[in-house]
Amino acid sequence: MPVAGILSGKVDARLLIGIALVVQAVALWNMSTLDTMMSFHDAAVARMIQSVGMPFMFVPITAVAYVG
Numbered sequence: 001m002p003v004a005g006i007l008s009g010k011v012d013a014r015l016l017i018g019i020a021l022v023v024q025a026v027a028l029w030n031m032s033t034l035d036t037m038m039s040f041h042d043a044a045v046a047r048m049i050q051s052v053g054m055p056f057m058f059v060p061i062t063a064v065a066y067v068g
Contacts, residue, residue, distance in 0.1 A: 013060035023053030
């Protein structure tokens with residue numbers, strides 16, 4: 001979150017949101033291969049990829065919503 005907050009003041013919010021959507025797409029694509037025989041490592045990696053992209057989506061959206 002701190003990195004997303006710092007970047008939201010320096011980089012266009014649309015670019016950060018676009019990058020976040022790509023990371024979320026990769027995470028969801030990775031999760032589409034999971035099944036009931038998955039290991040803890042598989043679930044942890046899938047969740048880690050998803051949690052990397054979330055701040056880059058919500059911080060710029062919140063910042064844009066409060067502008068003006």
